[in-house]
Amino acid sequence: MKMIHSVFKKIGIMKQSFHLQYILLVIIGFVLLQSCEDNWKWETVTAKGTPTARHEAGLVAFKDKILLIGGRRINPTDEFDTKTNTWTAKSPTPIELHHFQPVVVGDAVYLIGAMTGKWPNEKPLDKVIIYYPDEDRYEYSHTIPKDRRRGGAGAVYYNNKIYLVGGITNGHVDGYKPWFDVYDPKTGEWFVLPDAPDARDHFQAAVANNKLYAFAGRRTSKKTDQDMALTSSHGNVYNFESNKWEAVTENLRITTERAGNSAFAWNNEIVIGGGESLAHEIAHSEVEAYNSKTRTWRNWPSLNQGRHGSGFAIVGEYVYTASGSGNRGGGPELTTIERLKLPTDLGDKSDEFVDLTPVYKQWHTVTLSFEGPQTSEKAADNPFLNYRLDVVFKHAETQDTIRGFYAADGNASETGADKGNIWKVRFSPSLKGDWSYSADLYHKDSIALKGNLKQAESIAISNKEGRFSVIESDKDGLDFRANGILEASKGYFRFRDSKKYWMKGGANSPENLLAYIDFDDTYRLKTSNKDGEASTTEEIHAYPNHLKDWKEGDPTWKNEKGKSLIGALNYLASKGMNAVYFLTMNILGDGKDVWPYTDSETFDRFDVSKLAQWEIVFKHMQSKGIMLHVVLQETENETMLDGGDTGPLRQLYYRELIARYGHHLGLIWNLGEENGSAPWSLIAQNDRQRKDMAKFLKETDPYKHPVLLHTHSEDPHRSVILDSILGFKYLDGLSLQQSEREHAGEIVETWKSKAKAVNQDWLITMDEIGLWHTAALPDDKDPNHNTLRRYALWGTLLSGGAGVEWYFGAKHPHNDLTSEDWRQRDRLWELTNYATGFFQDHLPYWEMEPEHKLINSKDAYCFRKKGDIYAIYIAAPGRHTINLKETEGMFTLQWFDPLQGGELQNGTVEKVIGGGITALGGPKSKNKQDWVCLIKKINDKK
Known part of the structure; x- marks a missing residue:
């Protein structure tokens, strides 16, 4: 001064x-x-000698030396002496090593979370590799667990352990992960920790003030031609003291999005430098620092040479960087080295506004908790009936009102609590951008059922208003959070946002999937041995044979309960299945072991802990791409609530399910199994009651999930019911049951045609194929499921069906109520996956219609988009022809094997001409089996 x-x-x-x-x-x-x-700026160091040019390498300080390790190809380990500014070449890595962040532990450098091999199909390392600089020696060490191997991850050393976050499992193709693990370099022990809030790869992590920071990176997806497009906008912070990931807030938004960056911690700052992105071809030179105390960003001096695929190393009072690529992608590979004198200040002086607005992701569930009055499941003042939580979510383009629910202590899945003062709401935002919310808790007799809130008491709650922002989803593949909500469109399932179509294939049994020993208060009311249904004992499901399918990192509850059911769903997903049918209430029904209530006789009180445990399972199903086929009742209990009307008890039941589970993206509401009167089920709902149910669900569900009706298996019982509901706008289609499999395709086509006649595109899936006592037998009884494959699978799909589910029958082991092991039908899942995969990969099936008469065989199905593409199933070899009089031009002809799947194959005829009847020839294979022929128009445009 x-x-x-x-x-x-x-x-x-x-x-x-x-x-x-x-x-x-x-x-x-x-x-x-x-x-x-x-x-204060970087200086390019004049060095004696040069390192081997490389990128995607590891750079790390060891004592007063800097080590440059790995990179594309097998390279020598280059050592830079900071005292003499001299490069020296040391031993090469034992294999090609790249995309890793090296970690120094004592006298060794650990290489973990790395890849090997060529772009884009690199493989993650299966073992930890250690380099001993003083000995110039590499060695293989502990095996990395098979299910946790990845490259491009961030690695840090903290409290004698190495922590690994993020990474990608399948080179540059796909498989980016939010995984978080801890590895003990002394013992080799490996533990899976909770996933990070965001998936990312191609980045580096750092630790400051007992917290791990993961900034920058991307979600590499060559599979979708988004190699560099999906850069991460926000960082993640793990608190080692609380052992939790902190909430993502706007202050964690990185100033310059990039991947392939370097990172280090200095004083209170996490410093991010270099990298690559689509912003420009030249690699990033920006260096930016996030202060862990003030939670603000500031600029450090930019690098002289932008680079990615390298690292930072601190020696003395300088930070160094070297090597890397000067442009995005693979070159030019650099040999220069730079250094920057480290600042002495802590970077803590900031008067910037710290934006703590929460950040969520598109299509991911936003769960908000509110503190309200203390109550319980059994309180005289019923919290399910006499309280109502409404939360209004607003966006510039839309507004949604979502009903909340009573959540006891807010953690009932773990505590089993039946009392507390927490209400929750679950919401899946479909739009990116800024959102606000306002919540109101009302109290009045039966307010949960009544629309008029004017006379209700407004109850004070915490967290009543707030804001949050929504960014792009970080999920990929089959996870519904990568695609959005499923709807019914043109007689098929389609993702509402992306407009991509989706074909269903899955399990219809066991229908009492949720009668599971690890769910709270779940048991069988009484055993049964009736004609027409499966016999039961006092035992409910435990799924012991699927315990081995549970993977580290998968969810559990109450000290590792739930593993076998989660494992069973993992197995089913691994076979390519994407749907599971299950009852949420079978009181009076076949199993008598599933209900959402506190007991089987009280229909206005709900078991909060059980329903919270269901949610854990449902959430996992959605992450695996498995649709929730929610069946609301059975034929035996369809008049149990309100005599079949949509009265107060039924409304309350539906509202609870919608509030707790409606946020899931892949979900069907099924009005009930075998709904309606039949000679064996005379006490049943009538046409008005069916329509009232469908209308209530459609109008109450803010997400407008598809509403289907499960049918009887034969006419006229089926047609009497369906004829009366044709044209009803609140019903999206049928969950079809058919006793004789030979007529499966015919029945699908019949009801689709009837619906079109009244201007409806009914979505029809074949969900229960008979005969009722045998249905889909285990593989050892029916190895290739010949008639199911022919009639129920290909016959259904090539007649316009939107998918299939397999019913297990009632009168043999592993049946519809007692099945414990989905592996009993391993081959059936494979055959189903071949068929649904063929439709997804090769057909615009939503634009196609059945026209079986084009083929000169009664043992064939033909599905076509007129004049463009024809898919033909032929049951047996023969001299088959197709009538192409309806079109002209040249077509290619290839064959698909429904028994083995795989790629399309050329046959004895490779091209056909439209305008007449033409022979199909056949596959070159000598196997006498069924085949699928694909005929596609050759585009004449050059």
Whole structure:
């Protein structure tokens, strides 16, 4: 300050106003600061010798040396002596190693979370590799668990352990992960920790003040031609003291999005430098620092040479970087080395606004908790009936009102609590951008059922209003959170946002999937041995044979309960299945072992802990791409609530399910199994009651999930019911049951045609194929499921069906109620996956219609988009022809094997011409089996 005043005196302004002095003080201060910044910059080091040019390598400080390890190809280990500025070549890596962040532990450098091999199909390492610099020696160490191997991950050393976060499992193709693990370098023990909030790869992590920071990176997806497009916008923070990931907030938004960056911690700052992105071809030179105390960003001096695929290394009072690629992608590979003198300040001086707005992701569930009055499941003042939580979510383009629910202590899945003061809401935002919400808790007798809130009491709650932002989803593949909500469109399933179509294939049994021993208060009311249904014992499901399918990192509850059911769903997903049918209430029904209530006789009180445990399973199903086929009742209990009306008990039941589970993206509401009257089920709902149910579900569900009706298996019982509901706008289609499999395709086509006649595109899936006592037998009884494959699978799909589910029958082991092991039908899942995969990969099936008469065989099905594409199933070899009089031009002809799947194969005829009847020839294979022929129009445009 004395220096500044002397400057004022020299230029003759000491007598000027204080205000002017202040302005000049600011200006001069800025000039002095700018002068300091000009002097703080990276310098390119003049070195003796040069390292091997490389990128995607590891750079790390070891004592007073800098080690450059790995990179594309097998390279020598280059050592830089910071005292003499000399490069020396050491031993090469034992294999090609790249995309890793090296970690120093004692006298060794650990290489973990790395890849090997060529772009884009690199493979992750199966073992930890250790380099001993003093001995110039590499060795293989502990095996990395098979299900946790990945490359491009961030690695840090903290409290004698190595922590690995993020990474990608399948080179640059796909498989980016939010995984988080801890590895003990002494013992080799490996533990899976909770996933990070965001998936990312191609980045580096750092630790400051007992927290791990993961900034930058991307979600590499060559599979979708998004190699560099999906850069991560926000960082993640793991608190080692609380052992939890902190909530993602706007202050964690990185200033410059990039991947392939370097990172290190200095004082209170996490420094991010270099990298690559689509912003420009030249690699990033920006260096930016996030202060872990002030939670703000500031700029550090930019690199002289932008680079990615390298690292930072601190030796003495300098940070160094070397090597890398000067442009995005593979080159030019650099040999230069730079250094920057490290600042002595802590970077803590900031008056910036810290934006703590929560950040969520598109289509991911936003769960908000509110503290309200203390109550319980059994309170005289019923919390399910006499309280109502409404939450209004607003976006510039839309507004959604979502009903909340009573959640006891807010953690009932773990505590089993039946009391507490927490209400929750679950919401899946479909739009990116800024959102706000406002919540109101109302109290009045039966307010949960009534629309008029004017006379209700408004109850004070916490967290009543708030804001959050929504960014792009970080999920990929089959996870519904990568695609959005499923709807019914043109007689098929389609993702509402992306407009992609989706074909269903899955399990219809066991229908009492949720009668599971690890769910709270779940048991069988009584055993049964009736004609027409499966026999039961006192035992409910335990799924012991699927315990081995549970994977580290998968969810559990109450000290590792739930593993076998989660494992069973893992297995089914691994076979390519994407749907499971299950009852949520079978009181009076076949199993008598599933209900959402606190007991089987009280229909206005819900078991909060059980339903919270169901949610854990449902959430996992959605992450695996498995649709929730929610069947609301059985034929035996369809009049149990309100005599079949949509009265107070049924409304409350539906509202609870919608509030707790409606946020899931892949979900069907099924009005009930075998709904309606039949000779064996005379006490049943009538046409008005069916329509009231469908209308209530459609109008109450804010997500408008498809509503289907499960049918009887034969006409006229089926047609009497369906004819009366044709044209009803609140019903999206049928969950079809058919007793004789030979007529499966015919029945699908019949009801689709009837619906079209009244201007409806009914979505029809074949969900229960008979005969009722045998249905889909285990593989050892029916190895290739010949008639199911022919009639129920290909016959259904090639007749316009939107998918299939397999019913297990009632009168043999592993049946519809007692099945414990989905592997009993391993082959059936494979055959189903071949068929649904063929439709997804090769057909615009939503634009196609059945026209079986085009083929000269009664043992064939034909599905076609007129004049463009024809898919033909032929049951047996023969001289088959197709009538192409309806079109002209040249077509290619290939064959698909429904028994083995795989690629399309050329046959004895490779091209056909439209305008007449033409022979199909056949596959070159000599196997006498069924085949699928694909005929596609050759586009004449050059």
